[in-house]
Amino acid sequence: MKHISKHYGGIAALSDVDFVAFPGEIHAVLGENGAGKSTLIKIAAGVTDPSAGELYVAGKRVNFRNPTEAMAAGVVCVFQELSLLPDMTVADNLSIVAPPLRGGLIDSRAQRERARELLAMIGCEDIHPLELVRNLPLSRRQMVEIAKALAKRPKLLILDEATSALTAADVERVYAIIRRLRSEGAGILYVSHRMHEIEALADCATVFRNGRRIETFRKGERSVSAIVQMMIGRELIHHYPEKPTPDSGARVALSVKNLSWGQQLRDISFDVRKGEIVGLGGLDGQGQRSLLFALFGVLKGISGTVEVLGKPLRLSGPRSAMRAALPMALIPEDRKTEGLLLSMNIRDNISLASLSRFQKGLRFDRGREHFAVERMIESLSIKISDLAAAVSTLSGGNQQKVVLAKWLMTDPGIILLNDPTRGIDVGTKQEVYRLLRDLADSGVAVLFYSTDYAELIGCCDRVLVMYGGSIARELSGTDLNERTMIETALNVDDKGQAA
Missing domain, CATH: 3.40.50.300 (P-loop containing nucleotide triphosphate hydrolases)
Known part of the structure; x- marks a missing residue:
């Protein structure tokens, strides 16, 4: 990537970024939510166009119009928001783009066999090819998503928080997959907030902050505290708040x-x-x-x-x-599917659980709702450009804050x-x-x-x-x-x- 910039209205998601990933290398991409990581990988994967700059794959300039063109060039991304179709089987999902055909029709037997091979490749033989995706726990769905990416034989595999929903055993399986791909000459872009994973896997890392590339360095050249300070632009003094003395007399x-x-x-x-x-x-x-x-x-x-x-x-x-x-309030595990309505705007997502507070007879007090939402945004420091924007436009961290805000509004x-x-x-x-x-x-x-x-x-x-x-x-x-x-x-x- 050369001089890549991306603007959403008056907000600069990326500003004049140069970035290089090499074959046979695991390159970690670090930064707070909203730092520009997601925009970077979306541009690389053909999901969004840059506002300025140039993109090259294997030395050849490309202009991906969609993810299909990126995949044809060997660039495959496993996003944090899973792309699986819940009401279809695992086998159907794994062959959704190019199913095996026989006489012009889908060859179900070959499709199931292909699914078994892919699941065996990631060490998940326990997942049945004919199981509906909706019946799988989130950790198993994440593994199916990774298998789906491997089916495309990537030259550059982008993993966006790929282990955040996984069990410890599945994390080890993913580590083995990544190392095998590296040994076979594939490049890996690895986005994670888990510093122990970065230390265990990455050959090099690039830190982003506020849409800019701060620094790229090799493994072992920077301490974890130095990396964190680069990410947040300030020294992290206390990791966890001090605990008070337990009150055994509390009700x-x-x-x-x-x-x-x-x-x-x-x-x-x-x-x-x-x-x-x-x-x-x-x-x-x-x-x-x-x-x-x-x-x-x-x-x-x-x-x-x-x-x-x-x-x-x-x-x-x-x-x-x-x-x-x-x-009671329940903050769910999966903000994308259980916590938010992604196509609705930020204001409506925040007020959704407490609408009755603003209802007076047949009249809804939009002014009171707006004031309450603004106060919640300020108290949680949610970074937004427009209350009317779809909540899907926010970074992962700010989306999580919206989920918290929604339930805190219920007192x-x-x-x-x-x-x-x-x-x-x-x-x-x-x-x-x-x-x-x-x-x-x-x-x-x-x-x-x-x-x-x-x-x-x-x-x-x-x-x-x-x-x-x-x-x-x-x-x-x-x-x-x-x-x-x-x-x-x-x-x-x-x-x-x-x-």
């Missing part, structure tokens, strides 16, 4: 007794007090997400009892949870968080951590699931580690450390023996 906000749901949740009991941040830990898929959905009334067939401020709560639906003695007393910092940059994470602690300090009860152990240790007053749909152990104080959390998550004792 119990949420009390759960003997909660069960099929084989996924088994006899779960715990309390969360007002002003407390309680984490849900353990390996991914141990019932954490199901527990949050159960408490918010999404699941049917729940047994056990839930009380809010000592009053029984009927788990009959989200509306009941939102109208509890302390109103919740209990907040359920499902991996809220997945796929957002280090600076925005700091703001989310600070926000959670400020909410707790104001008396809100927070139940917080994260796949990041360091995040749970740094943010939470206590952590409930789940295993096999049950709470295996509660950790607090000096026991709240990574070693103990991992041992509990793996269901082993401190001597490494299976419990």
